[in-house]
Amino acid sequence: MKKAEKIYEGKGKILYATDDPDLLIQYFKDDTTCFNAAKRGVIEKKGIMNNKISAKIFEYLETMGVSTHYVQLVNEREMLIRKAEMLPLEIVVRNRAAGSLCRNLGVPEGLALECSILEYCLKNDRLNDPLVNNDHIRALKIASEKDMEAIKELALLINHLLTKFFLRLNVELIDFKLEFGQCKGKLLLADEISPDTCRLWEVGTGARLDKDRFRQDLGHIEEAYQEVLSRVSR
Ligand SMILES: Nc1ncnc2c1ncn2[C@@H]1O[C@H](COP(=O)(O)OP(=O)(O)OP(=O)(O)O)[C@@H](O)[C@H]1O
Ligand SMILES: [Mg+2]
Structure with a gap:
C-alpha cells in the first residue's frame, strides 16, 4: 500500500490518499482541541495511543458484526481505512450526565440517566457543531430517513x-x-473511538481516563490514555 497526497488535515488527524482509490490512511496527531477548538494543546504520544486504542475497538466491533472503516494498522500513528462519504453529523450517546448535557440542562455531572440519550450535532465548526433533531435532519435533508433509522439502531447497538x-x-x-x-x-x-471521543470513568474510583483530564486541567493526561491502551490491549 503506497501513501499518496494529503487530502485533509483536521484538528486531530490527517487523511492521505493511497494508490487504492477505495482506501485512505488516517494519521493520528498529538494535537488536542476542545470546546470547539477554543482550547488547544498537545498530549505527548496521544496519536500513537489513540491509533492503537481505536484499532482495538474497531476490531472488537467488527467481530460483533458492526461494519467499520477500519482495515488494518499501518504503523504506530497510522491506520488503513475504507474511504467513505461522511454524513455531516456527530452522533453522541450518553449513559450518564456529563459535559455539555450538564452545562445546557443544569444537571449534575454523573447523574444516572433513566435511559440512554442519543444526540445529533451538525458537523460545522463555524457554527460550533450545533445540536439538531430528527426534524432538522429531515427538513434540511442532512441525511436520509433510512440512514437515520440505521444510525439510531447502530448507535444503540454500539453503546450496548x-x-x-x-x-x-x-x-x-x-x-x-x-x-x-x-x-x-x-x-x-x-x-475514531478513543479517549478523545469517549468519557471513560474507572469503576469504583471514578478516575477520569479521557480528554476531560485535558479539558479540566486534571493532570496525568498521558498516563490516563496509556491506562486505557493497556486495558484494551489485555
Ligand atoms: N472513512 C473515512 N472516509 C472519509 N473521511 C473520513 C473517514 N473517517 C473519518 N473521516 C473524516 O476525516 C476527518 C478526520 O480529521 P479530524 O477528526 O482531525 O477532523 P476535525 O478537525 O475533528 O474536523 P471534523 O469536524 O471534520 O471532524 C474528519 O473530517 C472525519 O469526518
Ligand atoms: Mg474529528
Whole structure:
C-alpha cells in the first residue's frame, strides 16, 4: 500500500490518499482541541495511543458484526481505512450526565440517566457543531430517513457492545461520539473511538481516563490514555 497526497488535515488527524482509490490512511496527531477548538494543546504520544486504542475497538466491533472503516494498522500513528462519504453529523450517546448535557440542562455531572440519550450535532465548526433533531435532519435533508433509522439502531447497538467491553476492563462508558459514512451502499462506522471521543470513568474510583483530564486541567493526561491502551490491549 503506497501513501499518496494529503487530502485533509483536521484538528486531530490527517487523511492521505493511497494508490487504492477505495482506501485512505488516517494519521493520528498529538494535537488536542476542545470546546470547539477554543482550547488547544498537545498530549505527548496521544496519536500513537489513540491509533492503537481505536484499532482495538474497531476490531472488537467488527467481530460483533458492526461494519467499520477500519482495515488494518499501518504503523504506530497510522491506520488503513475504507474511504467513505461522511454524513455531516456527530452522533453522541450518553449513559450518564456529563459535559455539555450538564452545562445546557443544569444537571449534575454523573447523574444516572433513566435511559440512554442519543444526540445529533451538525458537523460545522463555524457554527460550533450545533445540536439538531430528527426534524432538522429531515427538513434540511442532512441525511436520509433510512440512514437515520440505521444510525439510531447502530448507535444503540454500539453503546450496548462498548459498555460491556469497557465494564470488563473496570471502566464505565459515560458517553461517546460516533461518525458514520457511506461506502458502496453501506453505512460504515468511521473516524475514531478513543479517549478523545469517549468519557471513560474507572469503576469504583471514578478516575477520569479521557480528554476531560485535558479539558479540566486534571493532570496525568498521558498516563490516563496509556491506562486505557493497556486495558484494551489485555
Ligand atoms: N472513512 C473515512 N472516509 C472519509 N473521511 C473520513 C473517514 N473517517 C473519518 N473521516 C473524516 O476525516 C476527518 C478526520 O480529521 P479530524 O477528526 O482531525 O477532523 P476535525 O478537525 O475533528 O474536523 P471534523 O469536524 O471534520 O471532524 C474528519 O473530517 C472525519 O469526518
Ligand atoms: Mg474529528
